Amino acid sequence: MDNVSVHIKISGKVHGVFFRATAKEIAEKNNLSGWVKNVSDGNVEVIVSGNKGNVEKFIEWCKDGPERAEVRNIIVTYVEAKIFKEFKVIRE
Numbered sequence: 001m002d003n004v005s006v007h008i009k010i011s012g013k014v015h016g017v018f019f020r021a022t023a024k025e026i027a028e029k030n031n032l033s034g035w036v037k038n039v040s041d042g043n044v045e046v047i048v049s050g051n052k053g054n055v056e057k058f059i060e061w062c063k064d065g066p067e068r069a070e071v072r073n074i075i076v077t078y079v080e081a082k083i084f085k086e087f088k089v090i091r092e
Contacts, residue, residue, distance in 0.1 A: 005034070005049040005082045010062055012072035014044045020089045022066040023058075030054035033084035037092060049082050 010019070015038055023036045023046060032050035039045050048058050065071050 002052055003050060003081055004052045004055050005047060005079050006055055006059065007077045007079050008046040008048065008059065008062055009039075009075040010044040010046070010065065010071055011042070011074075012065075013068075013070035014038075014065060015042060017068035018066050019044050019069055023062070024087050024089050026058060026061050027087040030057055032058055033087050034082070035084070035088045035090050037090035047079070047082065047084075048087070049084055 020036045020038065023044075027034065027036075027048060030050065032048050032054055034046065034048040036044060036046045046062070048055055059074070059076055062074050063071060
């Protein structure tokens with residue numbers, strides 16, 4: 001399958017619920033690369049790249065997130081395919 005990259009914005013109760021750490025685990029299990037970070041507006045932002053099927057699995061996971069999260073909305077935008085060495089949690 002083709003490799004794809006997506007930009008994902010996740011809103012809801014997504015800070016302080018291990019969203020970033022769990023996203024990293026899910027991404028690594030699915031051989032995906034990219035990054036995840038908390039945004040000052042209370043949302044989480046992700047760029048994820050890899051096999052299209054695995055990226056779609058990751059998107060599905062983002063709709064619920066980790067156990068304590070309360071995801072209200074996600075916006076998924078396909079972007080030009082990017083290559084990353086790993087999946088990183090960005091702390092700002």
